[in-house]
Amino acid sequence: MKIAMGQFAVSRDPQDNAATCISLMQQQALAGGAALLVLPEAVLARDNADPDHVINAAQPLNGPFMTALRAASKDNALTTVFTLHVPTADRKALNVLVALRGGEVIATYDKLHLYDAFNVQESRRVMPGTQIPPLIEVAGMKVGLMTCYDVRFPELARRLVLDGAEVLVLPAAWVRGPLKERHWEVLCSARALENTAFMVAVGECGPRNIGNSLAIDPLGVIVARGTEAPGLIFAELAASRLAEARSALPVLENRRFAKPELEAKK
Template identity: 65%
Template structure:
């Protein structure tokens, strides 16, 4: 299966970002991709106003998503992205959606909020309280994660034990000391320790690192982007997963039960 990563710098106005997303969808179809992953929080960003994205939140039946759904009616491409969705009292969810054939086929509210490195996502964002679903793309089970989720190996392991062969991760990985190293190490670790593919797609621009990449089940990056806008395509091969899991049966050899999501009150 061919997958695509659409890396770009999110703009201030949602209509510009909708146009970019639709253009990347069109280009991914032209490249023969079955799955396109876009960055995190693609609705709106103002690097001089950190609350702008939250203030620009739209419901899932709002104009931003409706334009993407209309574009997706033209083909069978599955597109994954996140955006801020209102949750009342001026607060929002960071919601991942998967769209295909004009419909939202899956949604997930980000579990792990980025309260780290002197940032506090939870100031305006409510955490989700459910594990993300798996989706099927051309017979391959895909597990859904968002950005900071990458730092929690229990989540990736649970999704793989539930059947995922490919983990996808829209992200807006903030620049900082050693942060590019963290990104590459963590994406590689989640792939290697679970003997699965990981497609991690980061926003680029002045605030975030970009560096989107696809890592295979032996921890090998098969394609990667730099710090500028790009559309990457690569192959996900189910037989590669089978061969690696035969040679490196860590899932079969493990001695721990599947991780469970802790119950947490808002």
């Protein structure tokens, strides 16, 4: 399966961001022959001087942003994955991962683990999800869905792989900071290696976030990466490599722990 990772700096204008997403979907990813395009987290709107803008600009899934992207995807088989904020009651929002194909939303996932760390409190305006993400199928491979801070919680990746995932995708907006790029690379590589699964992790770039998108194979080898700048990065995910890795390193068969379950909401 050929995949594309489209990293860019999200602006405060949803129309501009929709145009960027559509350009990556139609002009570049399709021209490159990708079956799966992964975009960053929170692609609807961002203003680094106004942290609440991402919530104040939130739109429903039938709003103009998603309507434009659905129309752009209608006549092709590309699967595109990203997140956007969807409004809820009390001026809050859900951080919703969307998988889009053929003009339709084929899956959604509300982010479970909210980024309350390193002096950031995502939960101040965002509600956590309550359901394990679904799997989707792309080009004959099972794909598990995660979002940004989820990568720090190995239980979710393991659960998705035990549910059948062969590829893990992770839209992200990984904030810059001391050792943060090291955290990003180590965590993404670990989730791939410990689960013998491909990892496709795509980061927003710009002054706040690191970019540095990664495609990692089931033995933890980085096979493609982005820089700190906007770009479209391609990689091939081979089912034969997955089979070789799981034969040589049968950790899924050798494990002694039960399948992780989601803790009831407190």
